Amino acid sequence: MRILLIHPNRSIGPVMNWYGEAPLGILYLSAVLEKAGHLTDLIDLTPYLINRSSLRSFLRGKTIPTYARDLLERTKAFKPDLIGFSVVSTHYSLSVALSNLIKESFDVPIIFGGSHPTVDPEETISEKAIDMICIGEGEHALLELVTKIDEGKDISQVKNIWIKEGSNVLRNPIRPLIQDIDSLPYPNREILDKRYFKSGGTSFITGRGCPYQCSYCVNSHLQKLYRGLGKFIRYRSIQKVIDEINYTIERYKIRKVTFSDETFTTNKKRTIEFCNAYKKEIGLPFICQTRCDTVDRELVTTLKDAGCELVSMGIESGNDFLREHILNRKMPRDKIIKAFRLAREAGISTNAFNMIGVPFETERTIDDTININRVVTPDGINCSLFMPFKGTRLGELCEKKGWIKNPLEELPDYYYDTVLEPPSISRTELIAHRSLFDLYVHLQEKYHPLLNLFKFLWVHLPSEQLRSIYGRLINAGLRGPMLKLAKKEINP
Ligand code: B12
Numbered sequence: 001m002r003i004l005l006i007h008p009n010r011s012i013g014p015v016m017n018w019y020g021e022a023p024l025g026i027l028y029l030s031a032v033l034e035k036a037g038h039l040t041d042l043i044d045l046t047p048y049l050i051n052r053s054s055l056r057s058f059l060r061g062k063t064i065p066t067y068a069r070d071l072l073e074r075t076k077a078f079k080p081d082l083i084g085f086s087v088v089s090t091h092y093s094l095s096v097a098l099s100n101l102i103k104e105s106f107d108v109p110i111i112f113g114g115s116h117p118t119v120d121p122e123e124t125i126s127e128k129a130i131d132m133i134c135i136g137e138g139e140h141a142l143l144e145l146v147t148k149i150d151e152g153k154d155i156s157q158v159k160n161i162w163i164k165e166g167s168n169v170l171r172n173p174i175r176p177l178i179q180d181i182d183s184l185p186y187p188n189r190e191i192l193d194k195r196y197f198k199s200g201g202t203s204f205i206t207g208r209g210c211p212y213q214c215s216y217c218v219n220s221h222l223q224k225l226y227r228g229l230g231k232f233i234r235y236r237s238i239q240k241v242i243d244e245i246n247y248t249i250e251r252y253k254i255r256k257v258t259f260s261d262e263t264f265t266t267n268k269k270r271t272i273e274f275c276n277a278y279k280k281e282i283g284l285p286f287i288c289q290t291r292c293d294t295v296d297r298e299l300v301t302t303l304k305d306a307g308c309e310l311v312s313m314g315i316e317s318g319n320d321f322l323r324e325h326i327l328n329r330k331m332p333r334d335k336i337i338k339a340f341r342l343a344r345e346a347g348i349s350t351n352a353f354n355m356i357g358v359p360f361e362t363e364r365t366i367d368d369t370i371n372i373n374r375v376v377t378p379d380g381i382n383c384s385l386f387m388p389f390k391g392t393r394l395g396e397l398c399e400k401k402g403w404i405k406n407p408l409e410e411l412p413d414y415y416y417d418t419v420l421e422p423p424s425i426s427r428t429e430l431i432a433h434r435s436l437f438d439l440y441v442h443l444q445e446k447y448h449p450l451l452n453l454f455k456f457l458w459v460h461l462p463s464e465q466l467r468s469i470y471g472r473l474i475n476a477g478l479r480g481p482m483l484k485l486a487k488k489e490i491n492p
C-alpha cells in the first residue's frame with residue numbers, strides 16, 4: 001500500500017536549523033511500514049514557516065496558501081491509499097483544514113495519530129474529514145491496519161484504532177505498550193526533507209516514557225492510559241542506539257547528535273554506561289535535555305567526557321508554590337541552582353526552560369522566575385507561555401474555571417501568545433513579560449526600571465494592533481542592543 005504521512009508543523013522552523021530535531025514518531029511509523037513492504041512518503045510543512053496571518057486566512061476559508069496547494073499536488077502525484085497526519089494540539093486546526101481540503105479532491109481515507117488524538121479522541125473523530133484515529137503508540141496499530149486493508153480483511157477490531165462506520169464510531173481498546181523497543185527498525189530518515197541535515201546533526205531516542213507527573217504534560221495522561229498495559233519506561237539496548245548512530249553517521253554524514261528523550265538522565269547507572277560506550281564508539285558532540293533533580297557531579301562529568309555540549313533543563317517556575325504544587329514538580333530551589341552550577345563547572349553549556357502564565361501566576365511569581373534565572377545564569381533562556389493541554393490536570397482545571405478565552409487555532413505557538421485569561425494576570429501582561437523575560441534576566445538591575453517602562457507602555461497601548469507593532473519593534477530593534485549591553489557589563 002502507499003501511505004502518505006503528513007507533519008503539519010507550523011512552529012519550529014528555526015529549531016529545525018539549530019538542532020536537526022526530526023519528527024521521530026513519523027519516521028518510526030514509516031520504517032515499520034516499509035519493512036513490511038509498503039511505500040511511504042512524508043510531506044513536512046516545517047520548511048514553509050507558516051505564519052499566523054496566512055494560517056488565519058486559510059482557517060477562515062479566505063485563501064489557499066502555497067503549502068496547501070503543494071500538499072494537494074504532492075498527494076495527487078503520490079496517489080496514496082491512506083493518509084496519516086501526525087498531530088500535536090497546537091496544529092490540530094491546521095490539520096483539520098488540510099484534511100477537509102484533501103477530501104474535496106481525493107477519495108482517500110485519512111487517519112490522525114499523535115498527541116492530540118491521544119488526549120482528545122472524541123473531538124478528533126467527530127471531524128467529518130477524519131475517518132480513523134490512532135490513540136497512543138502507533139507502530140503495531142498502523143501496521144496491522146494497513147496490512148488488513150491491503151489484504152481486504154476486516155479492520156473493525158484493530159486495537160488503538162477508532163474507526164467511523166456510518167454514524168457510528170468503533171472505539172477499540174488500547175494494546176499493550178511495545179516492551180521490546182529494540183525490535184523496532186531504525187526510524188526511516190530517508191523521507192526527511194534534506195534541510196533537516198543542514199545543521200549537521202540529527203536526533204535519536206534512547207528510550208520511551210518519563211516517570212514524572214508534571215501537571216501540564218501529556219505524560220501523566222499516557223501513564224494513566226497505559227496502566228496495566230506493560231512497563232511505561234522502556235530503554236533501548238545501548239548497543240542498538242550506538243549502531244543506529246553509526247549507521248546514521250555513515251549514511252548522512254552527521255557531525256553532532258541530539259537526544260530527544262524527554263529526560264535523558266533519569267536512570268543514572270544506564271546513562272553512565274551509555275556515555276562510556278558513546279565516548280568509545282561515537283565521540284561526536286551531543287546535546288540532551290533532563291531534569292535538575294537527576295543531576296549530580298559524577299553524572300555531569302561523565303556527560304561532558306562523552307561529548308555533551310549543551311544540556312537543557314526545566315526550571316519552569318521560580319516560585320516554589322507554583323512549581324511544587326501547581327506544576328507538580330517536586331524539586332526544591334537549591335537542587336535547581338545546584339544542577340546548573342554543576343553542569344557549568346563540568347564545562348557543559350546550559351539552557352533553561354521556563355514557563356509563565358500558569359494558573360495563579362502573578363507579576364510577583366514571574367519576578368521569582370526571573371530571579372532564579374538571574375541566580376542560575378543559564379547560557380540559553382527559553383521562556384514559553386503556559387498552554388493548557390487537554391488530558392492534563394492543569395488543562396482540565398483551566399477548562400473548568402472558564403479561563404480558556406482565546407481560540408487555540410490562531411496561536412502562532414505557545415511562545416508568542418496564550419489562550420488563557422486567568423484572573424490573576426492579563427494576557428497582554430503575559431505576552432509583554434515573555435518578550436522581555438531574557439532582558440530582565442541578563443540586564444543589571446539598574447536597567448530594570450527601563451524595562452518596566454517598556455512593559456507599562458506595552459500593556460497600556462489602546463489596541464491589539466498597536467501592541468503587536470510595538471512588540472515587533474521591541475523584538476527587532478531593542479533586544480539586540482540591550483543584550484549586547486548586558487554582555488558588555490558582564491565582560492567589560
Ligand atoms: C522530541 C519532541 C519534540 C521535538 C520533535 C517533534 C516531533 N514532531 O517529533 C521538537 C523539539 C521539534 C518538538 C517540537 C514541538 N513539540 Co514536542 N515533544 C517532543 C517529545 C519530548 C518526544 C516526542 C517523540 O519523539 N516521542 C517518541 C515517538 C516515537 O513518539 P510520538 O512522536 O508520540 O509518535 C508515536 C505516537 O504518537 C503515534 N503517532 C504519531 N503520529 C502519528 C501519525 C499517525 C498517522 C499514526 C497512526 C500514529 C502516530 O505513533 C508514533 C510511534 O509510536 C514529546 C513528549 C512526548 N511524551 O511525546 C513532546 C510533545 C509531543 N511536544 C509537544 C509540543 C506542544 C511541541 C510544540 C508545539 C512546541 C512548540 N511550541 O513549538 C512543537 C511542535 C512540533 C510538531 N509539530 O510536532 C507536546 C504536545 C502536546 C499536545 N497535547 O499535543 C508534547 C507531548 C510535550 C508535552 N508538552 O506534553 N517536540
Ligand code: SF4
Pocket residue numbers: 210211212213214217218219220262263291
Ligand atoms: S519531567 Fe518533562 S516529560 Fe516528564 S512529566 Fe515532567 S514535563 Fe513531562
